[in-house]
Amino acid sequence: ADAVGVLGTGDRCAIGEVPGFKKPSALGHGGEAISVSVGSSRVLVLTGRTHLYEGHGTAPVVHGVRTAAALGCRVAVLTNGAGVLREDWTIGEPVMISDHINLTGHSPMTGDNPPAPFAGRFVDLTDAYSKRLRAIARGASPMNEGVYLGLHGPHYETPAEIRAGRSWGADLVGMSTVLEVIAARHVGLEVLALSLPTNLAAGISPTPLSGEEVIAVGKRSAARAGEVLRSVLSAIDAAGHAG
Template sequence: MRSGTIPLHSGSIRLVSETEQPPRTTDEAKALAATAAKELLARAGADHFDAMVVLGSGLTGAADTLGSADIEFDSTELPGFHPPTADGHSPKVRSMWVGEKRVAVFMGRVHVYEGYEAIETAHAVRTGIAAGARTVVLTGSAGSLRADIAPGQPVVVRDHINLTSTSPLKGASFVDLSEAYSPRLRQIVHDADATLAEGVYVATIGPQLQTPAELQVLGQAGADVVGRSIALETIAAVEMGAEVLALAMVSNDALGAVFHPFESERALEVVEQRAPRLGSLINRVLATV
């Protein structure tokens, strides 16, 4: 899997029932998120969240170093949420404290390749923002398209290329993405760790891997890392007026996978080993915001 994301459990494709249809418009999606946010706040005993985090493939361990846990429960108990079927993702959501800031941490996500609509993949982000979060931190595993970005290295996303051929927005929502990834938050994360590289994240729909020719084209287009998330959630977050910071944890050398078989277990292991470090980094960022 050259993109570095984690494969589905065997046979775990989500089927949509006739009574469980996704929102038809952005406004409907935000209304559903507002309902979920009300329940989330009630469960957490809070009047608002200051920030929210989405943890990607293999990164659930980041929650243990991100802050002090308050309460944790299954996100599927909230309206509109579905259980992730990809390895390395948890359905749990955790209310946490980073200093005096209350943070909602979603410990997994759903993807379009699992059978969900793009508008559904942004539900956690919309819910967190509806619950008051103005800072959104997105994380995910990714394959590196650059020789100088090695596995185990977090990359600060400065821009994205959305090759999913879809959008989490439905309706006349003309969103300016010229600064989708907040320059202010990127500066804060670089102040926290000056060694971090920045790069362009390319989002593909999956679940198939990229061909050698596709990887070559992605590199020529200016992409630095490749994955299957982040971009759609970012679009939804920007549309709702939040600031976004995205961190892509490199799980494998995508170009090297052209010549050597990809080992999904090894890629997941790399990300899991680095998750605590990423959690500490996010802690330092949120403490400063």
């Protein structure tokens, strides 16, 4: 949430007061929806998210991106903090997600077919993370790119799970984002996702994992993350929308 300050001030409200939203309960997550301007674009900023591990099911997890699409948003820029499986990457330096592996065991498309005019349940994820947006972001702020492994949580992963993830090509691991990306693509949003590596993953880190460590790294890296976010959003605004 602290990194959002670089985008300026705007109209805001508490997320928990908006129908359909749950008040974020995860450590380090804010609870506001803020409307700001970036260049000629209006940007809806949600400073916190609902995680699958909070036990409310998938609908509240993806309510934010669905609401954004209903309000007229055409691009979703998702952010997260993540464990990193790459020892050559710098903790606290933002990276870009190029693809994901969904091991949450869930999908926001489970259930009845969505009503018209929405597309059916079978969402194509071939280009889930927009190549166009990644190229724009790369030009605005060069950064590493990698594959995000999404797990259910809230417990941290085991070293064996991390070894398996490495063998599948994962570079990052976390407990969010993948369901939101699926829902965003279903409603036609173009997606970019940025991740802040907050710790080495289990079995790679020489110390036990803790939420406190994640929060501390996030706070130390807030200024840098905000700088990257502002640069990327400004570049997307300057480039215009797809189509």
